[in-house]
Every structure is written in C-alpha cells, then in structure tokens.
Amino acid sequence: MPRKTTTTDRRIQKSKMALQESLLSLMQTNDFKEITITDIVLRANLNRGTFYKHYQYKEELLDEIVDDVITDLIASYREPYQHTDTFALKDLTSSAIKIFDHVEKNATFYTLVMKSRALSGFQIRIGNELKQLALQDLDNWQSNPDINYELYASYQAYAILGMIMEWIQDDYKYTAKYMAKQLLAFLQDRRMNTVYRTKRQMPHPTGLHQEGDRPDDIHAK
Amino acid sequence: MPRKTTTTDRRIQKSKMALQESLLSLMQTNDFKEITITDIVLRANLNRGTFYKHYQYKEELLDEIVDDVITDLIASYREPYQHTDTFALKDLTSSAIKIFDHVEKNATFYTLVMKSRALSGFQIRIGNELKQLALQDLDNWQSNPDINYELYASYQAYAILGMIMEWIQDDYKYTAKYMAKQLLAFLQDRRMNTVYRTKRQMPHPTGLHQEGDRPDDIHAK
DNA sequence: TTAAATAATGAACATTTGTTCAATAAAATT
DNA sequence: AATTTTATTGAACAAATGTTCATTATTTAA
Numbered sequence: 001m002p003r004k005t006t007t008t009d010r011r012i013q014k015s016k017m018a019l020q021e022s023l024l025s026l027m028q029t030n031d032f033k034e035i036t037i038t039d040i041v042l043r044a045n046l047n048r049g050t051f052y053k054h055y056q057y058k059e060e061l062l063d064e065i066v067d068d069v070i071t072d073l074i075a076s077y078r079e080p081y082q083h084t085d086t087f088a089l090k091d092l093t094s095s096a097i098k099i100f101d102h103v104e105k106n107a108t109f110y111t112l113v114m115k116s117r118a119l120s121g122f123q124i125r126i127g128n129e130l131k132q133l134a135l136q137d138l139d140n141w142q143s144n145p146d147i148n149y150e151l152y153a154s155y156q157a158y159a160i161l162g163m164i165m166e167w168i169q170d171d172y173k174y175t176a177k178y179m180a181k182q183l184l185a186f187l188q189d190r191r192m193n194t195v196y197r198t199k200r201q202m203p204h205p206t207g208l209h210q211e212g213d214r215p216d217d218i219h220a221k
Numbered sequence: 222m223p224r225k226t227t228t229t230d231r232r233i234q235k236s237k238m239a240l241q242e243s244l245l246s247l248m249q250t251n252d253f254k255e256i257t258i259t260d261i262v263l264r265a266n267l268n269r270g271t272f273y274k275h276y277q278y279k280e281e282l283l284d285e286i287v288d289d290v291i292t293d294l295i296a297s298y299r300e301p302y303q304h305t306d307t308f309a310l311k312d313l314t315s316s317a318i319k320i321f322d323h324v325e326k327n328a329t330f331y332t333l334v335m336k337s338r339a340l341s342g343f344q345i346r347i348g349n350e351l352k353q354l355a356l357q358d359l360d361n362w363q364s365n366p367d368i369n370y371e372l373y374a375s376y377q378a379y380a381i382l383g384m385i386m387e388w389i390q391d392d393y394k395y396t397a398k399y400m401a402k403q404l405l406a407f408l409q410d411r412r413m414n415t416v417y418r419t420k421r422q423m424p425h426p427t428g429l430h431q432e433g434d435r436p437d438d439i440h441a442k
Numbered sequence: 443t444t445a446a447a448t449a450a451t452g453a454a455c456a457t458t459t460g461t462t463c464a465a466t467a468a469a470a471t472t
Numbered sequence: 473a474a475t476t477t478t479a480t481t482g483a484a485c486a487a488a489t490g491t492t493c494a495t496t497a498t499t500t501a502a
Contacts, residue, residue, distance in 0.1 A: 011449050011498060033278065036488065047451050052490065057254065066343055070350050077354050097401035099351075103385055104397045113343055114389050122287055122334055123344045127386060129291050130320075133298050144406075148395075151387050151403050158383025159376045160317060164324055165348060166375035168335050174369075176325045180318035182372050185365075232468060232479050257458070268481050273460065 016054060018044035020065050023058065027112050032062075066113070069106055076102035123161070130157035159186075237275060239265035241286050244279065245333070253279075253337045287334070290327055297323035344382070351378035380407075 022044035026035045037058060041048050055061045076098045103110055114124075134153040160183070167179060174182075243265035247256045258279060262269050276282045297319045324331055335345075355374040381404070388400060395403075 007500095009449065009499065015450075033280075037490090038488065048489090049452085049491085050450055053449075056490095059254070062343075066346060070346060073347070073350060074354065097397075097404065099381060099385070100388075100397040100400040100404075103388070104393065107393055110385075110389055111392075114386070122283075124386070125284075125287060125291065126294070127383065129294060131383070131387075133295065147406050148403050150391075151384055151395075151400075152407055154383040154387035155380045155404075155407055156383070158386065159380035160320060161383070162348065162352070162375040162377070162379025163372055164320070164331075165335065165345070165379065166352075166372050167321075167324070168331055170371075171332075172325065172328055174372075176321040179321040179372075182369050183317060183321075183376075185368050186373055186376055228470095230469065230479065236480080258460090259458070269459090270461085270482085271480055274479075277460095 012054070015044075015046055015050050016064070018046060019051060019054070019061055023061055024065065024109075024112070032058075062113075065109075069109055072106065073099065073102050076105075127154070127158055127161055130160060133157070233275070236265075236267055236271050237285070239267060240272060240275070240282055244282055245286065245330075248333050248337055253283075283334075286330075290330055293327065294320065294323050297326075348375070348379055348382055351381060354378070 019040060022040045023035070026039055026043060030039075035058065037048060037051055040058065040061070041051050051061075055064075079098055131153045134156045135149065138149045138153055138156075163179060163183065167174060240261060243261045244256070247260055247264060251260075256279065258269060258272055261279065261282070262272050272282075276285075298317075300319055352374045355377045356370065359370045359374055359377075384400060384404065388395060
C-alpha cells in the first residue's frame with residue numbers, strides 16, 4: 001500500500017536542489033546546449049540514475065528552475081494590489097511596472113536563459129525581425145523626443161507576436177481579417193485610461209504554486 | 222588555390238533540401254526533442270556524416286528552415302509599401318496587418334514550431350503568465366464589446382515582454398524606473414496616428430537574404 | 443526506536459552521438 | 473572531354489546517453 005504522500009522526501013529535495021544549482025552554475029560558463037547530464041551530476045555529486053529518476057532531460061530541470069522565477073514574477077506583479085481596495089490606472093500601471101523590478105532583481109537568471117540559447121532562437125528571431133520592421137516605420141513617424149523608439153519598436157513587435165501566439169494556441173479560430181481588425185481596435189481604443197471600477201478577488205489561474213494557495217472564493221461576483 | 226565560390230554546389234543544395242524536408246515531415250508526427258539525427262538522415266537517405274558536415278545539431282537545420290519563413294514574413298510586411306509613395310497610417314497598419322495573412326499562409330509551419338516544443342517553453346511560459354495577469358486586470362476594466370480581451374491580454378503581455386527582451390539584449394543599460402516611464406509613455410502617446418511624413422529608402426538591416434540582395438543605395442538620404 | 447518504504451548508488455548494457463578517414467562519386471572548371 | 477575540386481559515403485571509433493537491477497543508505501511512519 002502506498003504511503004500517504006504529505007511532503008516530498010528530503011532526499012528528493014536535496015537531490016533536486018543539488019541538480020538545479022549545478023545546472024545554474026554550469027550555465028554561467030557553458031552554453032546550455034553543450035552541458036551534458038554527466039556534467040550536471042558530476043558537479044552535483046550524484047549518480048546519473050538519480051537525474052533520470054526525476055527528469056527526462058535537462059530542459060525539464062531548467063523548467064523547474066523557471067518555476068521559481070515565475071512565482072516571483074507573479075508575486076511582484078501582485079504586490080501593488082496588496083495596499084489598495086480599488087482599481088485605478090495607478091494600480092494597473094504600477095503593477096506592470098513592478099515587473100521591471102522583478103527582472104532587474106533576477107537579472108543574472110534572465111540573461112542566462114535568454115542569451116544562453118536555452119530557448120531555441122525562433123521566437124527571439126521573429127521578435128527581432130518584427131522589431132526591425134517596426135523600427136523602419138517608426139523612423140518615419142517619430143516625433144516625441146521622450147520616447148525611446150528602440151524600446152517602442154520592440155514593444156510593438158512583441159505585441160503583435162503576442163496576438164499571433166494567442167491565435168496559434170487557439171488553433172486559428174479567428175480569420176486573418178478579424179485579427180487585423182482587433183489590432184486596429186487595440187491601437188485606437190483609449191477608453192481604459194479613464195474608467196474606474198471596484199476591485200474584485202483575484203484567483204490564480206495558472207496552477208503554478210499549488211502549495212501555498214488557499215482556495216478562497218473564486219466565484220466572488 | 223581555392224575556387225571562386227559563385228554558386229553553392231548542387232550536391233549541397235540537394236542534401237540540405239532533403240534534410241529540411243525530412244525534418245519537417247518528422248515534425249508532423251514526432252516531438253522535436255525526440256527526433257534524432259539518425260532519424261533525419263535515414264529518411265533523407267543520406268549519410269550521417271553529411272548532416273554533420275553542414276550542421277552542428279538539428280536546431281541549426283531548423284534555423285535554416287525558419288530563414289525561409291522569415292524571408293516571407295518580411296516580404297509580406299513590405300508588400301503594402303510597394304504601391305505608394307508616402308507614409309500614412311493606412312500603410313503602417315495595413316503592413317502590420319499583412320503579417321496575419323503571412324501567418325495564415327504558413328499556418329502548418331507556425332503550429333509545428335510553436336507547439337512541437339522546438340523552442341524550450343520559457344518564453345511561452347513567461348508570455349502566458351503575463352497574459353493571465355493582464356487578463357485579470359482587464360476583467361475589471363473591459364467595457365468595449367468589440368474588443369477581444371483574450372487577444373488584447375496577449376497583446377499587452379507580449380508587448381511588455383518585448384520591452385524586457387530589448388532591455389536584456391542591451392545588457393540592462395536602462396534603469397527599471399526608466400523602463401517603467403517608457404511603458405507609461407507608450408500607453409499614453411497617441412501622436413503617431415495623426416502625423417504624416419515622406420517616404421524614405423528602406424535598407425534591410427537583418428542580413429537575412431545575403432544571396433539575392435543587390436547592394437542598391439543604402440545611404441540614400 | 444524499530445520496521446517499512448523508498449531514494450540513491452554503482453555497475454553493466456545496448457544505443458546514439460559526434461568525429462575521423464580513405465575511397466568513391468558528382469560537380470565545376472578548363 | 474579531360475581534369476581538378478569537392479561532397480558524399482561507409483566503416484570504425486571513443487564518448488555520452490538512456491535504461492536496468494540488485495545493493496546500500498536514508499527517511500518516514502508506526
């Protein structure tokens with residue numbers, strides 16, 4: 001009969017910790033692609049079988065590390081909401097703004113993951129191309145000296161990439177024409193800067209941190 | 222003395238073609254991660270050494286396939302500019318809009334690359350998390366029934382991711398505070414919808430298609 | 443504190459990878 | 473058409489991967 005699994009075995013925790021730290025430290029000096037499982041377990045001082053007991057491949061190990069960063073990202077984003085009872089533009093923007101603090105705090109990690117080719121370059125390449133295209137356009141439009149047009153180009157480029165990602169994940173359930181109209185609507189709609197609403201409970205839909213989450217009242221209306 | 226390399230050897234072209242087609246067809250049924258070099262060359266009917274003569278790993282082969290898609294992306298984006306001499310909002314938006322046609326045209330490929338875990342999930346995960354966060358906010362603001370807030374959330378989420386990517390690639394040369402201010406400025410600045418400018422020459426800064434590119438007059442002022 | 447449960451180990455194994463090299467085939471140049 | 477250049481082949485190789493299994497060590501639950 002299997003035991004009722006209340007907490008994870010400390011041996012597992014230790015092993016996973018050692019593996020995570022080993023990978024992170026190897027990534028400081030080596031390209032992710034070049035790091036072997038053997039490298040990781042050697043530095044972690046563990047048997048190779050132990051790695052394979054917990055993960056299929058190193059990407060899975062990296063994913064677990066990413067979990068922690070994302071948890072922190074969410075916490076950062078939520079933080080401004082803690083101190084107020086109503087939504088205001090101030091809250092909305094300041095929570096978005098907290099994300100930059102979070103990235104800065106985890107700068108080492110972000111650089112590591114983004115630059116170390118841990119992710120295949122496809123999205124980055126698409127992003128960069130779109131940015132170049134946007135930049136050429138903006139060249140002809142830019143007039144406001146307070147705006148950093150390199151940043152703005154990247155902002156616009158990834159915004160469109162975001163629409164595309166959503167579109168793909170929904171199996172192209174919209175037409176290209178509909179997508180285009182939505183984009184125009186996004187660029188034109190300014191209303192949200194003026195409306196005020198009352199704050200609601202905020203469930204956490206991602207299921208990332210199952211552990212500490214109380215069920216709360218999801219259906220608050 | 223080395224020969225003057227004017228065109229690529231037909232044998233190379235054939236081999237590369239066979240490898241590309243092989244990989245694409247394998248990706249229809251198999252997870253990218255699971256496809257081995259041996260699988261690829263078997264289906265391509267080539268020696269394994271031939272693969273390694275041209276590529277280091279399968280990601281590099283995929284990159285070359287991506288090149289073609291990106292070339293088409295750029296062409297699609299540029300297309301609206303071909304028929305006009307001045308920039309207007311109409312051009313700007315219609316060129317952005319052509320991107321959706323391009324994606325729809327290459328839907329099979331996009332789905333393949335985005336869903337087949339060809340890219341490690343990091344960017345997708347960050348994107349999705351940011352989207353969820355944006356969505357919760359928008360829940361409290363949405364008022365315009367013409368706007369698809371799922372799409373809009375993804376749009377906003379990736380827009381911020383775009384700023385972050387730019388920030389990282391520039392080695393955090395701005396402060397978090399500066400990033401935040403820029404974001405606010407982007408959300409508020411509406412000017413570009415009203416300004417008109419004259420059209421300029423458009424160089425192609427990516428170096429993607431070295432082959433067919435005539436040098437032209439890049440420095441046209 | 444003891445017994446049961448289970449994680450980690452080390453060794454062995456077939457497979458796959460990445461690399462080399464001389465022989466052969468195909469293409470480009472003259 | 474003949475010759476030079478170069479890509480592909482096939483075979484062989486060490487190294488790394490992924491998997492297994494009985495043994496040992498550690499942790500948990502009673």
